[in-house]
Amino acid sequence: MKEIPLSHIIFVSTALFFIGMYGLFTRRNLIAMLMAIELILNSVNINFVAFNKYLYPDRLDGVFFTIFIITIAAAEAAVAIAIIINLYRSHQSIDVEDTTQMKY
Amino acid sequence: MSATAIIFYGLSAFILGTGILAVTSVKIFRAAIWLLFSLMGIAGLYFWLDANFIAAVQIAVYVGGIVVLIIFSIFLTQQSGSGMPRPPWIRKAASLLAVLLGFALTYLLIDQYGFKAGNGKIDMNVARIGTLMLGIDKKGYALPFEVVSILLLSAMIGCIVIAMKAKPDEV
Numbered sequence: 001m002k003e004i005p006l007s008h009i010i011f012v013s014t015a016l017f018f019i020g021m022y023g024l025f026t027r028r029n030l031i032a033m034l035m036a037i038e039l040i041l042n043s044v045n046i047n048f049v050a051f052n053k054y055l056y057p058d059r060l061d062g063v064f065f066t067i068f069i070i071t072i073a074a075a076e077a078a079v080a081i082a083i084i085i086n087l088y089r090s091h092q093s094i095d096v097e098d099t100t101q102m103k104y
Numbered sequence: 105m106s107a108t109a110i111i112f113y114g115l116s117a118f119i120l121g122t123g124i125l126a127v128t129s130v131k132i133f134r135a136a137i138w139l140l141f142s143l144m145g146i147a148g149l150y151f152w153l154d155a156n157f158i159a160a161v162q163i164a165v166y167v168g169g170i171v172v173l174i175i176f177s178i179f180l181t182q183q184s185g186s187g188m189p190r191p192p193w194i195r196k197a198a199s200l201l202a203v204l205l206g207f208a209l210t211y212l213l214i215d216q217y218g219f220k221a222g223n224g225k226i227d228m229n230v231a232r233i234g235t236l237m238l239g240i241d242k243k244g245y246a247l248p249f250e251v252v253s254i255l256l257l258s259a260m261i262g263c264i265v266i267a268m269k270a271k272p273d274e275v
Contacts, residue, residue: 004112006219011211012116012149016123018207023127025199026191031178032132035139038170039123042146045162049155055219057226060236064245066158067237070165071252075259077170081177082267088181089269 009050016043030084030094034077041073112152119145130187132178140171157230 016039023036045066052062088094119142126138143166150159240246 003106004109006221007215008112008116009153010214012119014207014210014214015120018203018210019120019123019127021206022199022203025202026196027127027188028191029132029188031174031181032127032135032188035135035174036127038139038166039126039142042143042166045158046146046149049150049153049158053153053155053226055222057222057224059243060226060228060233063155063158063228063233064237064248066155067161067233068248068252070161071256074165074169075256077173078263079259079266081173082263084177085180086266094181 006050006054009054010047013043013046013050016040016046028096030080030087030096033096034080034084038073038077041069045069108152112149115145115148115152119149130190132182132188133175136171136175136178139174140167143167143171154226155228157228157233 020036020039020043023039024033027033027036048062048065048069052060056062084094087099091099093099122138122142122145126135126142129135129138143162147159147162147167150156150162236243237245237249
């Protein structure tokens with residue numbers, strides 16, 4: 001297990017974080033942007049579990065952070081989808097370019 | 105190269121490949137399915153890290169809950185077969201440049217830091233997690249647990265209020 005250095009796991013989570021950032025930058029559909037945010041949150045969770053396992057094996061703080069982040073991500077996805085459905089009802093579109101009333 | 109290393113690199117390639125497909129696929133329904141595969145791969149990575157409880161929570165909450173919610177909302181808001189408009193190439197190129205530079209900088213910092221690994225084997229069984237989660241002593245997590253439960257309750261009420269259809273006479 002310890003033969004894989006910690007930096008390789010951090011490489012995976014960093015790459016996943018920036019893949020999510022790329023999606024967040026290029027997509028203009030609200031549901032697709034929400035999917036990119038889920039990827040970013042998951043990369044942070046991998047970080048927490050890997051740091052907990054490799055650096056502080058006598059404690060469980062990283063595992064608890066992961067559990068709370070998963071909980072908050074579920075709440076966030078539910079609220080975001082409620083907002084998206086409400087937006088679709090009033091604008092017939094979930095593209096961010098179409099919903100600019102509050103911009104100016 | 106041992107079997108552990110092969111499993112780790114295979115899982116990592118799977119996660120990153122399906123993640124890239126999830127953010128670049130033109131059809132949004134396919135993007136959701138790729139996201140599902142990526143989250144399953146991350147659950148496999150948690151199993152590889154011996155975090156069995158986290159892996160089970162990942163499968164139950166993300167794969168079973170959030171992705172299904174996303175697929176439902178895709179069906180409610182657009183035609184699943186139709187593709188999204190492609191982003192203009194200038195936005196693609198600028199995002200790619202920003203992402204690559206950010207990744208290079210971050211990974212350079214991580215690589216230079218040199219983490220000191222702790223010794224000892226981690227004990228992540230569910231009984232220990234549950235005892236700590238509801239413990240009220242110095243190491244316990246009872247207060248964040250209660251705060252998160254209040255947050256979930258308020259999110260639930262907020263979802264119902266936001267998504268509720270207003271009655272015609274109230275509009």
